[in-house]
Amino acid sequence: MAKVILTDAAVQRYKAAPGERKNYFDKTLPGFALRVSGPPKAKPGEPQVTTGGSKSWVLYYRYGGKLKMLTLQPGYPALGLKDARQQAKDALQAVGRQEDPAALKAAAAQRARDQAKDTVEAVIDEFIQRALNGRRSPHYIRETRRNFDLHVIPAWKGRPIASIRRRNVIELLNGIADGGGSGAEDKKDRRKGARGGPIAANRVQAALSRLFNWAINEDYAGLDASPVYRVEKRGEERRRDRVLSDAEIRQVWRAADELGYPWAPFFQLALTLARRREEIAAMRRDELDLDSGVWTIPGSRTKSGRPVIVPLPPLAVRLLRAALANGPKDALHVMTTRRRRGNIAAGDAPISGYSKAQQAIAAKIAALAKADHLPPLAHWTPHDLRRTAATALGKLGTSRLVIKRVLDHADHDVTIYDRYEYLDEKRRALDAWGQFLENLTSPTPGANVVPLRREA
Numbered sequence: 001m002a003k004v005i006l007t008d009a010a011v012q013r014y015k016a017a018p019g020e021r022k023n024y025f026d027k028t029l030p031g032f033a034l035r036v037s038g039p040p041k042a043k044p045g046e047p048q049v050t051t052g053g054s055k056s057w058v059l060y061y062r063y064g065g066k067l068k069m070l071t072l073q074p075g076y077p078a079l080g081l082k083d084a085r086q087q088a089k090d091a092l093q094a095v096g097r098q099e100d101p102a103a104l105k106a107a108a109a110q111r112a113r114d115q116a117k118d119t120v121e122a123v124i125d126e127f128i129q130r131a132l133n134g135r136r137s138p139h140y141i142r143e144t145r146r147n148f149d150l151h152v153i154p155a156w157k158g159r160p161i162a163s164i165r166r167r168n169v170i171e172l173l174n175g176i177a178d179g180g181g182s183g184a185e186d187k188k189d190r191r192k193g194a195r196g197g198p199i200a201a202n203r204v205q206a207a208l209s210r211l212f213n214w215a216i217n218e219d220y221a222g223l224d225a226s227p228v229y230r231v232e233k234r235g236e237e238r239r240r241d242r243v244l245s246d247a248e249i250r251q252v253w254r255a256a257d258e259l260g261y262p263w264a265p266f267f268q269l270a271l272t273l274a275r276r277r278e279e280i281a282a283m284r285r286d287e288l289d290l291d292s293g294v295w296t297i298p299g300s301r302t303k304s305g306r307p308v309i310v311p312l313p314p315l316a317v318r319l320l321r322a323a324l325a326n327g328p329k330d331a332l333h334v335m336t337t338r339r340r341r342g343n344i345a346a347g348d349a350p351i352s353g354y355s356k357a358q359q360a361i362a363a364k365i366a367a368l369a370k371a372d373h374l375p376p377l378a379h380w381t382p383h384d385l386r387r388t389a390a391t392a393l394g395k396l397g398t399s400r401l402v403i404k405r406v407l408d409h410a411d412h413d414v415t416i417y418d419r420y421e422y423l424d425e426k427r428r429a430l431d432a433w434g435q436f437l438e439n440l441t442s443p444t445p446g447a448n449v450v451p452l453r454r455e456a
Helices: 008-013 081-096 101-117 120-132 138-156 166-180 187-191 198-217 246-259 263-273 277-281 314-326 354-371 382-395 400-407 423-440
Strands: 002-004 021-026 032-037 054-063 066-072 294-297 308-311
Touching (some): 032 081, 066 081, 120 198, 138 166, 138 198, 263 354, 263 423, 308 423, 314 423, 382 423, 400 423
Parallel strands (some): 002 021
Antiparallel strands (some): 032 054, 294 308
8 A cells, every 4th residue: 555645646647557457556545545456457468558647546445344435436537636636625624523425426426316316308308208299290399399498598507497486587578579599509509500589488488387287297306386377478479360262262273383393282182171381381192092092190199199091083093193203213202302311311301491382382473473474473372272272161151170180180079989080071072172272273274173162
């Protein structure tokens, strides 16, 4: 057992042979030592590495009649000689108070682990894993995760969730509503879309409300009330009511034709089937049975989280056959690009970039309107196509219950034990709407078109 006067220079100089470990005990502080470990000893037939190894600080002491060893943290060189010697002195003073330094260290480490489990970011991870995965649609989960990553975590990272107060929530939402996001994101975050605004603040508030309510039910330490409770929304939500007229439907349909694959079938199928844009864009070949006229959307891709069977009217079947003929023959998705995206092979990724597609079809519509001396078409979105289809179904005589089933909306008026799929009713409704669209968008507008009846 070597006893030396430990100095910074000596600590740097001490080494150990491969596979060897030496303790250099400090003459000035009993039990305190520098532990030097050499590099691993080479296996037979392998060259011996002579560099590497490690150094650490240890303290030997007696407690309860037993000799014990305490490894001081964080180790050399992060923990220098002066601070390591002070830690050793503090530990020996604890022994003098009849306290075991090793037990104190273990308790401190456990507290740190407990606190790490209760940090905002850790609870968010647990919330998404246990409360959302498998229960909500992938799109919903991605948007919720995005709101947390861009706004909440940058502002509250490392804080115990129980430390968040109502004032913290209000300040966070005010920062987002004022257009500055959380106030903690950097330029990279802003490029990713961390822009604020009142509606963005509302979305973050909704996500936080669900998070804290779940955390309370899970009995996270010290959390007994939601700091989001009774916080007013930063912006007023406006309900969209844009429904395209027959003339506008013709303009959109013609412009989509001019776009060609893959965006022509995307816009036309969104209108024909009244489905959400993400469902249409991610449609896979193996989900289709065109001979039977059925599209089965798995629950992992629906907002409700349950599988949905969509009956395909003849118009949709023709659109899909054309899309399959125009797309890559070995593609996974019906509508895809021929370009690679990241690690995804060409043809395997679904289409994306709705904003650019919307700009492209708007330009086509404007050019066609100018050529036909028509007024400009007011702004619309893919979701307005879904609303237009739903409105038309009502005018064609479809009941509200069947329209809800077509749209895959939750129906709170029906018992949860009603598992009837209404497939025949949905098929009749979509067939009628598809036939109306075919007549409306035929090369001779107005031919064989029966105007939609107007509601009283």
